[in-house]
Amino acid sequence: MSENVRIVIALVRRALNEIARVPGAAIPGVLAPTIFMIGLSAVFGRAAHLSFYHATSFRTFIVPVGFLQGASFTGAATGVNLARDIEQGWFDRLLLSPTPRITLLAGLVASAAVRALMPASFLLAVAVLWGVHWPGLLALLLAAVLVMGLAAVMAFWGVTVALRARTQQAAPLMQIAGFIAVLFTTAYAPRQGLTGWLSTVSRINPVTHVLEGVRQGFTETLSWGQTWPALVSLAGLLVLFGALAVRSMLRTGVSA
């Protein structure tokens, strides 16, 4: 195993160790998407009777939104945790090792991607028990890829902000980006049901494609026509936010 892969695994293990040793701290992030699903289904449940909802139920329609919310929260938490590590001096220890900056970044982002599966798994378990349509293994695999990818995007954003602000007080800035990105999509109504500026924004928002890529397995069958825009949008977001995070990492301390 290469040295860099060992380091990435060690950093992911450290992040998971935090959850294992302080489970209480992870509970809100894990529960929030499920609570959203239950609450929104209760309030807007009958909206699914409208013609443009092609879902068997509103809760089936809304589950993928919970997946992306969980990914977004987890990614942002990576930035907040990095800010804490900067404040407490732990990050200096990482910077003082001969590990390439890119490997350190990969460790941080990989931990976010892995942790994002926790709220998603919990939500899926509750949703299926509550009668949400089982999407099939292939659709779940695609959903896992997209959820982990979006968590990585948000982790890149969180890392960029943390390295700039170097304080946990910048947490709202890390969290709000993901919240807005998921909100201004077809999260709560299909594209046909959106009007005005929200329709326009959702059309140009790349996260809409990611959401619909996850949703297709729940509301209809998988199709390549829905899958490739999701993957391309995600790749674009990863490149854009990854570049910002890499730039910030390379500007931290002295880089070769």
Place this chain on the structure above:
Amino acid sequence: MGDAGRVPRDPRRAVAGSLYTLLRTVDVAVEAQGLEREFKGAIKAVAGIDLAVDAGEVYGFLGPNGAGKTTTVRMLVTLLRPTGGRARVAGFDVARQPAQVRRRIGVALQEAALDLLMTGRELIELQATLHGIPKRAVRERGAELIERVGLSDAQDRRVGTYSGGMRRRLDLAMALIHEPAVLFLDEPTTGLDPASRLTLWEEVRRLKHEGTTVFLTTQYLEEADQLADRVGIIDSGKLVVEGTPSALKAQVGSPHLDVTLTSSDGAAAARQALGAFGQLRPPDAGCHVSVAVREGSSAIAPVVRALDEAGLEIASLELIEPTLDDVFLAKTGHHLEGEDAAEQGERDPYGEEAPLVQASADGHAPR
């Protein structure tokens, strides 16, 4: 442009020059020339420092809070980019070859930066992984170091349960995991109890004995005096004086004996008797007599004998030697101890921008 004015270079001299440079690189563990760091707002935390630390030496970098010690160390360990001058550590340029520098240095910064949720053993092993130590050697090396710093019994406890002294020792063990050639210790004993301080001093002495170069920043005079082969004193971002502790102290005066007699009646006789040992110094009033004694403590017995022979009764006798604080006072016009200004470098640890908002006092992140 032709070569008309150029003196042909003697190849033997060129080889000798290269050899000299190579040997110099090997012998000098830390070298700074005109090292500067300016922060936004034209705050010059380090204003052109020149220093050279020989391999195997313990170099005490002494100065009050806010003098620029931490900023200098952060530049030398590649955490902060210098804005002027240059520095080489273990033969590599800190700005151009940071990865090579990091492979050869161990660093224990001012606050022991430890993950309180991890155990001592987990932290040591993570540090070993970060330094690319092969998997099979990680446990062995980790166990060896944990034993060395006396944490074997606590190695499977979370670091959050460790005392301040234990955390410092673990921090030191982590800094040593890859057997660095140069060890940077930034105020390693600040906030420690006397027993923990002595334990750490012993470890520094052991490291020196093993040939490790130690760059030790401290605001404690005694620490520099006890541990350092040479001391550099920094004030307001500038190195004001450098030398061995004894040479520096000798610069500001010789030791002197303060004698207090039981009665002021014998003061004149005492002054006469002590005048043979060296120059008499103030205070010379009443029953106090003071004399400079170049020989230090070895002058005590002859002085006592001389006073006894003169029939004088001594109430107390004290040998007073110059301290590094006297050196600091002589060079800067103010005392080293008791200063409490904020370290400028700590405002902006990476030195690029000021933080957007102030640091949180809360140590835990919301998730």
